[in-house]
Amino acid sequence: xxxxxxxxxxxxxxxxxxxxxxxxxxxxxxxxxxxxxxxxxxxxxxxxxxxxxxxxxxxxxxxxxxxxxxxxxxxxxxxxxxxxxxxxxxxxxxxxxxxxxxxxxxxxxxxxxxxxxxxxx
Numbered sequence: 001x002x003x004x005x006x007x008x009x010x011x012x013x014x015x016x017x018x019x020x021x022x023x024x025x026x027x028x029x030x031x032x033x034x035x036x037x038x039x040x041x042x043x044x045x046x047x048x049x050x051x052x053x054x055x056x057x058x059x060x061x062x063x064x065x066x067x068x069x070x071x072x073x074x075x076x077x078x079x080x081x082x083x084x085x086x087x088x089x090x091x092x093x094x095x096x097x098x099x100x101x102x103x104x105x106x107x108x109x110x111x112x113x114x115x116x117x118x119x120x121x
Contacts (some may be wrong), residue, residue, distance in 0.1 A: 006120060009103060012052040014092065019059045019069070021113035023078060035072050040118035045079055048120075055080045060089040 013094060020026040025036040049055060061069060063085045073080060096106040 006107060006109070008077065008107075012050065012054070014054045015049060016056045016058060016092075018102045019057050019061070019083075022111055022117075023057070024072075025114055028047065037076050037078065038114060038116035040116035042077070044120065045119035050077055055082075057083040058092060059085055060084065060087055061085055 023038060023041050025038055027035070037080070054119075055104055057073075057080050059069070064083055069083065069085075094106050094108055098104055111117070111119070
C-alpha cells in the first residue's frame with residue numbers, strides 16, 4: 001500500500017479509529033492468546049494526536065468486552081476519549097461539511113488489516 005499523506009490544519013481534530021486490525025491485532029474479538037498493539041501505533045499517536053484532539057474508537061466488539069478493552073488500552077497508553085461498542089462491522093461512513101474557505105473537514109483512509117499506522121504521515 002502506498003503511503004497516505006494527510007494535509008491537516010493546526011486546529012484540534014477528531015480522530016475516529018476502528019480498534020481490531022487498526023490499533024490492535026485482529027484476533028476475533030479478544031481470543032485466549034490476548035491482545036497486541038500493532039507496530040507503529042504508539043509512534044503514530046505520539047507524533048500526530050495532540051492533547052486537545054478528541055479520539056473516538058468504534059468497534060464491533062460486544063459491550064461485554066468494555067471493561068477488558070478499556071483496561072488494555074489504558075495499560076498500553078493508547079489515548080482515547082470515548083469508545084462505542086457493538087457497531088456494525090460493515091462500512092463506516094463519515095460525512096462532514098467543508099469550511100467556507102474550502103478546508104475539507106472529512107478525511108477517510110482505509111488501512112490494510114493488522115498493518116498498523118505506519119503508512120500514514
